[in-house]
Amino acid sequence: MELSSFISGFENLPKDIQRQLVEYAEFLLAKYQTDKKTKKKGKKFSFSWENGLKEMKKDYSSVELQHRINDLR
Numbered sequence: 264m265e266l267s268s269f270i271s272g273f274e275n276l277p278k279d280i281q282r283q284l285v286e287y288a289e290f291l292l293a294k295y296q297t298d299k300k301t302k303k304k305g306k307k308f309s310f311s312w313e314n315g316l317k318e319m320k321k322d323y324s325s326v327e328l329q330h331r332i333n334d335l336r
Contacts, residue, residue, distance in 0.1 A: 273281060
């Protein structure tokens with residue numbers, strides 16, 4: 264779709280639909296800018312939680328810990 268035909272079609276829409284389209288375009292712009300910023304920062308997943316329960320290793324297997332967690336829910 265050409266931009267000129269989009270604009271003429273946009274101008275022929277009711278005002279409330281025009282407002283919704285503008286809000287959606289602003290949403291997409293904000294989302295794109297946010298995605299672009301996070302990609303630039305290079306946020307990576309952290310494994311800081313790794314071995315957080317190593318003191319329980321001798322008492323429980325991983326499956327037993329999963330069952331224990333499910334019991335606590």
